[in-house]
Amino acid sequence: MNHDEQHNPPKKIGRLGFLAKGATTIAGAALASAVPAAAAGETNPFAPRSPGMDELGETVIAHPYGMPIKYEASVIRRNVPFLTATEESSVSFTPLQDLDGIITPNGLCFVRDHGGTPIIDPAEHRLMIDGLVDRPLVFTMDELKRYPSESHIHFTECPANGGMEWRGAQLQSLQFTHGMVHCCEWTGVKLSVLMKEAGVKPQAKWMLAEGADAAAMTRSIPVWKALDDVMVVWSQNGERLRASNGYPVRLIVPGWQGNVNVKWLRRLKFGEEPWMTREETSKYTDLLADGKARQFAWIIETKSVITSPCPENPMKGKGFTEVTGLAWSGRGKITRVDVSTDGGINWHPAKLQEPVLSKCLTRFRFPWEWHGTSALLQSRAVDETGYVQPTLTQLRAVRGTNAIYNDNAIQTWHVNPDGKVDNVQVS
Amino acid sequence: MFKFPKATIPLLLVVALAGAFVIADAQSYPSHYGFGKPATVAQQEAWNDDVNGLTGAGLPPGHGSVAAGQTLYEAKCAVCHGDFGEGENRYPVLAGGNGTLTSARPVKTVGSYWPYAPTLYDYIRRAMPFNAPGSLTNDQVYAIAAYVLNLNNLVPANAVLDAKTLAAIKMPNRNGFINEHLKPDVHAVACMTNCKKSVTITSDLARTLGITPNETGSTPDERIITGSGPAAGPSAAPAGGSAKHVASAPVAFSQIAPIVAQRCAVCHAAHPTEAGFSAAPMGIMLDTPARIAALASKIKQQAVTSHRMPIGNMTGMTDKERALLGKWIDQGAKIH
Numbered sequence: 200m201n202h203d204e205q206h207n208p209p210k211k212i213g214r215l216g217f218l219a220k221g222a223t224t225i226a227g228a229a230l231a232s233a234v235p236a237a238a239a240g241e242t243n244p245f246a247p248r249s250p251g252m253d254e255l256g257e258t259v260i261a262h263p264y265g266m267p268i269k270y271e272a273s274v275i276r277r278n279v280p281f282l283t284a285t286e287e288s289s290v291s292f293t294p295l296q297d298l299d300g301i302i303t304p305n306g307l308c309f310v311r312d313h314g315g316t317p318i319i320d321p322a323e324h325r326l327m328i329d330g331l332v333d334r335p336l337v338f339t340m341d342e343l344k345r346y347p348s349e350s351h352i353h354f355t356e357c358p359a360n361g362g363m364e365w366r367g368a369q370l371q372s373l374q375f376t377h378g379m380v381h382c383c384e385w386t387g388v389k390l391s392v393l394m395k396e397a398g399v400k401p402q403a404k405w406m407l408a409e410g411a412d413a414a415a416m417t418r419s420i421p422v423w424k425a426l427d428d429v430m431v432v433w434s435q436n437g438e439r440l441r442a443s444n445g446y447p448v449r450l451i452v453p454g455w456q457g458n459v460n461v462k463w464l465r466r467l468k469f470g471e472e473p474w475m476t477r478e479e480t481s482k483y484t485d486l487l488a489d490g491k492a493r494q495f496a497w498i499i500e501t502k503s504v505i506t507s508p509c510p511e512n513p514m515k516g517k518g519f520t521e522v523t524g525l526a527w528s529g530r531g532k533i534t535r536v537d538v539s540t541d542g543g544i545n546w547h548p549a550k551l552q553e554p555v556l557s558k559c560l561t562r563f564r565f566p567w568e569w570h571g572t573s574a575l576l577q578s579r580a581v582d583e584t585g586y587v588q589p590t591l592t593q594l595r596a597v598r599g600t601n602a603i604y605n606d607n608a609i610q611t612w613h614v615n616p617d618g619k620v621d622n623v624q625v626s
Numbered sequence: 627m628f629k630f631p632k633a634t635i636p637l638l639l640v641v642a643l644a645g646a647f648v649i650a651d652a653q654s655y656p657s658h659y660g661f662g663k664p665a666t667v668a669q670q671e672a673w674n675d676d677v678n679g680l681t682g683a684g685l686p687p688g689h690g691s692v693a694a695g696q697t698l699y700e701a702k703c704a705v706c707h708g709d710f711g712e713g714e715n716r717y718p719v720l721a722g723g724n725g726t727l728t729s730a731r732p733v734k735t736v737g738s739y740w741p742y743a744p745t746l747y748d749y750i751r752r753a754m755p756f757n758a759p760g761s762l763t764n765d766q767v768y769a770i771a772a773y774v775l776n777l778n779n780l781v782p783a784n785a786v787l788d789a790k791t792l793a794a795i796k797m798p799n800r801n802g803f804i805n806e807h808l809k810p811d812v813h814a815v816a817c818m819t820n821c822k823k824s825v826t827i828t829s830d831l832a833r834t835l836g837i838t839p840n841e842t843g844s845t846p847d848e849r850i851i852t853g854s855g856p857a858a859g860p861s862a863a864p865a866g867g868s869a870k871h872v873a874s875a876p877v878a879f880s881q882i883a884p885i886v887a888q889r890c891a892v893c894h895a896a897h898p899t900e901a902g903f904s905a906a907p908m909g910i911m912l913d914t915p916a917r918i919a920a921l922a923s924k925i926k927q928q929a930v931t932s933h934r935m936p937i938g939n940m941t942g943m944t945d946k947e948r949a950l951l952g953k954w955i956d957q958g959a960k961i962h
Contacts, residue, residue, distance in 0.1 A: 480740060575827075
């Protein structure tokens, strides 16, 4: 492949494509006469003229709701069919390998449903607050949106993210090893405001959040967290929630595992004890080597991953390579990310991209000179509480290999001399 | 913005006036809004369907027997159970698994793992059957819960469960959970240089295992749950019909056993031989004739009706082998 072809791949319309197309129009014919001089040479010293410069483009209202251009059609959520028996109680993964910055576009947010995505008419939807309250209340969406709102950017991660990797490196893909996380700006009312409206009784220590889906998803949340930073939201990234992310209203529980951020929220009930629902007993509990299980391990511990290079983003050539990735912690802000190219023998501080926000994805970057040799790339995040992201060996020493959930271990990408990148685990 | 001539009005007065203006115009957030409506008792009763697993609070009136539960289970639950997984790398069998929680292959069932019996009622009523949630009556839910508990030897075959008797059941794994993990359990140190002497790759299967989906790997017909039973029932076969149909020469188990051994049991065994599998995927084992026969309908679903298994056809099951398996299963999956 010569230099020119690299910059003008055949699939794109280059000079010849322009000529063939332009010749069919009067304007094109006029322009064509001016072209041969430039086209005669072996190489074109000028940037090729874009076909878009020769005819009117689409109207401003051609796409009343805009979608990505066709050339980005591969940037989509994907699922792993064999993980689940159905595609309703299942998960689709965010394509982290294709995203920049820290915000996940709404259409690419991973979806973890337990009984499919319900399509709910907001005019018919109600949110009830009852149980141990002085004033049981029921809200329409219009009533709910009259409350003063706040906007906060938070990540949301399913605790099963990485769950396939406890026993060994299995999935050759960043999307499938880490794609059960997204990060959005959420807008809604602080739950504490609604709790005050209903007059939650002092003896209420727990809250049951119930979803309006076919699984009637239910999780117990302690009142201290509900009063702290939990939000009842109706918007993500500036627009109304997507159906698959909880339209018309959902809970956002910053820093806590995804399934407690109940989607399609229909009821909040206050009580003295946790409900011990199926999703917090038989599921979403981490079985340890001794047969006991961690329950209510809600907090997403500090985690990071390099998003490029990765299996989907192989090396593009020797020389300068910007290693970049994401870090997050359910306990607060990321304060540091280190990168290793030798599998964790030596580490180097990466640069954190502003903004660095609490319980939010943080982008990091690390300049690397690749010499075309085998390398083991890792990232390791530290949060403001001082928690250091562990290796898989350290995590396994405490949790065993049966936990399924809450795998926040350091990820290793093996860069091969041919530039391909493999998912591996190291000593 | 109002402008106050600084030359003529003392600074203090400016502050005072500006402050008064802000209070009058923007106001502060009130301590009470009153936008929602009071939930009536009738509304609360209609919405109040939760059952507390710990206490049994919320269990409704009604009752159900193990016998009634068996009939219902076979009609409404058996078609899926076994296949309805949450996708957390395990198979949610409902019964058995006792003593497996510390093994390399834990089987987390109602009997071996669930800590509270009322949770079973709550979940069945709220979410089951998978394709018709909320369709069961309170008596039916009690009956199905009774049958599932009976499958786990937790209630006798003549048991009839109601709110009181269900809440009184002590589940074997009741004390198996450690609650609330607000402090970290793993403590790593951020070493920077010479943190270890050497590094070796301990797992590099991802590249060769062949289970990572690609753009051509997933098709709609791989969806398993249909709730409608076998795709081709007896009525699909014309009487005395085509010679190609299954009603031909019997298939012996001796023809089937090597196919299952080579194509399935390299992973689906108590001790898998396939590299990278330390335990049977989803807990499904096809390493004895009895186990193969018991899981015949599943084999048909996964490897004959769909080609979901073997994953990525990593063991190279042929179409002829799939047809033979289907034929053997349709003939009753006999092992003798």
